[in-house]
Amino acid sequence: MFSWGMDYAKETGETAAATALIPTRFVWPYGGESVLLSGSFTGWSGHYPMTPVEGCPTVFQTICSLPPGYHQYKFVVDGEWRHDELQPFENGNYGTVNTVFLAKESDYVPGILNPQMHSGSNMDVDNEAFQRLVRVSGGPLHEALPRVSEADLEVSRHRITIFLSTHMAYELLPESGKVIALDVDLPVKQAFHILHEQGIPMAPLWDFYKGQFVGVLSALDFIMIIRELGSHGSNLTEEELETHTISAWKDAKSYLSRQIDGNGRLFPRQLVHAGPDENLKDVALKILQNNVATVPVIHSSSGDTSIPQLLHLASLSGILKCICRYFKHSSGTLPMLQLPICAIPFGTWVLGIGETNRRPLAMLRPSSSLGLALSLLVQAQVSSIPIVDDNDSLLNVYSRSDITALAKDKIYAHINLEEMTINQALQLGQEPYSPYGSSSQRCQMCLRSDPLHKVIERLANPGVRRLIVVEAGSKRVEGIITVGDIFRFLLG
Numbered sequence: 042m043f044s045w046g047m048d049y050a051k052e053t054g055e056t057a058a059a060t061a062l063i064p065t066r067f068v069w070p071y072g073g074e075s076v077l078l079s080g081s082f083t084g085w086s087g088h089y090p091m092t093p094v095e096g097c098p099t100v101f102q103t104i105c106s107l108p109p110g111y112h113q114y115k116f117v118v119d120g121e122w123r124h125d126e127l128q129p130f131e132n133g134n135y136g137t138v139n140t141v142f143l144a145k146e147s148d149y150v151p152g153i154l155n156p157q158m159h160s161g162s163n164m165d166v167d168n169e170a171f172q173r174l175v176r177v178s179g180g181p182l183h184e185a186l187p188r189v190s191e192a193d194l195e196v197s198r199h200r201i202t203i204f205l206s207t208h209m210a211y212e213l214l215p216e217s218g219k220v221i222a223l224d225v226d227l228p229v230k231q232a233f234h235i236l237h238e239q240g241i242p243m244a245p246l247w248d249f250y251k252g253q254f255v256g257v258l259s260a261l262d263f264i265m266i267i268r269e270l271g272s273h274g275s276n277l278t279e280e281e282l283e284t285h286t287i288s289a290w291k292d293a294k295s296y297l298s299r300q301i302d303g304n305g306r307l308f309p310r311q312l313v314h315a316g317p318d319e320n321l322k323d324v325a326l327k328i329l330q331n332n333v334a335t336v337p338v339i340h341s342s343s344g345d346t347s348i349p350q351l352l353h354l355a356s357l358s359g360i361l362k363c364i365c366r367y368f369k370h371s372s373g374t375l376p377m378l379q380l381p382i383c384a385i386p387f388g389t390w391v392l393g394i395g396e397t398n399r400r401p402l403a404m405l406r407p408s409s410s411l412g413l414a415l416s417l418l419v420q421a422q423v424s425s426i427p428i429v430d431d432n433d434s435l436l437n438v439y440s441r442s443d444i445t446a447l448a449k450d451k452i453y454a455h456i457n458l459e460e461m462t463i464n465q466a467l468q469l470g471q472e473p474y475s476p477y478g479s480s481s482q483r484c485q486m487c488l489r490s491d492p493l494h495k496v497i498e499r500l501a502n503p504g505v506r507r508l509i510v511v512e513a514g515s516k517r518v519e520g521i522i523t524v525g526d527i528f529r530f531l532l533g
Contacts, residue, residue: 062106062107062108063106063107063108063109063143064104064105064106065104065105065106065107065141065143066102066103066104067089067091067102067103067104067105067114068100068101068102069091069100069101069102069116069118069123069125070099070100070101071099071118071123071125072098072099073101073118073119074119075117075118075119075120076090076091076101076116076117076118076119077089077090077091077116077117078090078091078103078105078114078115078116078117079114079115079116079117080112080113080114080115080138081112081113081114082105082107082108082112082114085135088117089103089105090103091103091116107143108143109143110142110143111140111141111142111373112140112141112142112143113133113135113138113139113140114138114139114140114141115135115136115138115139122135122136124136124137124138124139125139128141128495129141129494129495129498131369142372142373142379193376193377194376194377196375196376197374197375197376197377197378198377198531198532198533200374200375201364201368201375201531202322202531202532204321204364204367204368205320205321205322205325205360205364205532206320206321206322207320208320208321208363208367209317209318209319209320209321210315210316210317210318210319210320210321210324210338210353210355211317211318211338211352212321212363213321213338213353213355213359213360213363214317214338214352214353215353220245220337220351220352220353220354221235221239221241221244222244222245222246222247222254222351223235223244223245223246223247223258223287224246224247224248224249224287225246225247225248225249225255225256225286225287225288226249226286226287226288227286227287228285228286228287229266229285229286229287232244232258232287233263233445233447233448234448236258236260236263236445236448237445237446237448238448242259242260242334242441242442242445243257243258243259243260243334243335243354244257244258245257245258245337245351245354246258246287248288252348253349254312254314254337254339254349254351255312256312257312257313257333257335257337258287259334259441260440260441260442260443260444260445261418261419261441263444263445264415264418264419264441264444265419267415267444267447267458268412268415268416268419268458312337313327313328313331313333313336314336314337314338314339315327315336315337315338315339315355316338316339316340316341317338317340317352321360321363322532324336324355324360325357325360325528325532326532328355328356328357328525328528329357329525329528329529329532332422334356334424334506335354335355335356336354336355337351337353337354337355338351338352338353338354338355339351339352340352356524357524357525357527357528358500358501358502358503358504358505358506358524360528361497361500361501361524361527361528362501362502364497364501365497365498365501372494375494377493378492378493378494378497379492379493379494380492380493381489381490381491381492381493382487382489382491382492382493382496382510382522383489383490385493385530386530387522387526387527387529387530388510388520388521388522388523388526389402389520389521389526390402390510390519390520391433391518391519391520402427402518402520402521403417403421403423403426403427404426404427404428404429404433404518405417405426405427405428405429405439405463406428406429406430406431406463407428407430407436407437407462407463407464407467408462408463408464409462409463410458410459410460410461410462410463411456411458411459411461411462411463411465411466412458412459412461413459414426414439414463414466415444415458418439418441424440424441424506424507424523425438425439425440425441425506425507425521426438426439426440427509427518427521428463428464428467429518432515432517433517433518434511434515434516434517434518435484435486435509435511435516435517435518437467437483437484438483438484438509439463439466439467440506443466443467446466446469447466447469452469484509485499485505485507485508485509486508486509486510486511486516487499487508487509487510487511487522488510488511488513489510489519489520496508496522496527497527500522500523500524500527505524506523506524507521507522507523507524508521508522509521510522
């Protein structure tokens with residue numbers, strides 16, 4: 042049936058006996074009546090038929106045995122050429138094509154491509170086939186894990202470190218855009234509304250009298266404020282927010298002037314910023330070491346009377362995007378990118394699933410109180426919490442930035458944190474007012490069999506700070522991989 046395969050092998054001077062072929066799973070998760078696979082490995086003339094996954098009629102799959110190396114492919118869906126926008130793609134001789142790089146057989150395992158969630162955030166995958174691939178009798182992962190030497194890991198890290206050390210913060214600046222700063226004399230209430238209306242999770246603080254930037258106001262600060270005011274009375278009132286400016290919260294008794302260290306102690310918070318000529322490695326280390334989401338990129342002239350210019354808010358996602366862009370056509374020089382994330386010692390995992398944790402994976406039920414969620418965000422020093430059902434299957438995510446939804450219709454003036462459930466709080470932000478609140482960004486998921494390069498590509502997207510690792514099919518939460526985890530591994 043696939044006579045073209047031998048013809049193509051003859052044309053390339055290869056035979057099955059001389060080439061170590063790698064069984065590779067391809068998936069089209071977007072439905073259709075008839076789905077075929079074609080690519081550079083078929084000479085673009087033959088096709089592999091794809092069949093629906095049992096129980097998931099919109100998900101088609103097929104397994105091809107391919108030689109190691111770089112391949113291009115597309116799908117023929119109901120007679121039309123299509124490509125998967127969630128997989129790596131580029132423009133080629135056959136239009137927009139998906140791409141895949143297969144390492145040597147000894148370095149990799151079958152199944153590098155898995156169905157990904159699309160706009161509906163549904164991840165329907167072939168759970169049985171996935172389990173056969175990576176589990177044996179329900180035990181821990183073994184045998185299916187690829188073997189990448191320590192030398193290859195060090196080579197990959199070294200090349201990324203060289204790139205980060207030789208590229209500067211000004212390369213993060215977009216061609217166009219805006220950066221919003223807040224005056225420290227603004228009322229907290231007004232700052233709350235600005236973050237909500239502008240759809241941003243944080244903003245640098247400007248002190249007019251000092252003529253300089255003095256800090257950053259973030260969603261975490263508002264969590265601190267709401268919890269602080271809530272502890273002084275039964276409900277948070279609008280009047281209380283109106284009587285406090287941002288600067289008033291920065292005195293010695295204010296949560297805004299203190300930061301929690303690794304031992305739970307509070308210490309004075311200093312503005313963490315970077316100059317446009319600082320290298321990307323130093324910027325990334327500043328973010329990691331100070332446990333912040335972004336650092337302002339500020340240009341200051343040598344003159345004493347010059348006003349510093351706020352150029353950009355640098356984030357690990359932005360730096361990761363630079364890495365992806367630079368190594369896009371040379372990913373083969375980074376062997377570790379082919380590793381599945383379950384084979385890499387990073388992330389936070391459910392006990393018995395992945396690397397042993399120093400802290401448990403925090404999860405909550407939708408009926409839990411908003412007060413409990415906010416306390417957990419602060420005490421566990423995490424930016425989000427998976428919301429799961431009684432089977433620990435993922436339903437939603439509550440993040441620090443979701444607190445700004447309380448600014449909608451002045452909801453903060455009428456709620457009790459212990460009486461409002463997480464489910465009710467999430468419903469407040471259902472209308473997408475920003476990229477950070479849109480449904481396409483809320484529940485970004487992946488499988489533990491996904492290769493590192495795919496995880497990195499998705500974490501490089503704007504507004505995506507973490508991926509929830511789920512079990513295929515059931516969506517049972519198994520772990521979380523954050524952009525910070527990626528950089529601690531790369532720079533470790």
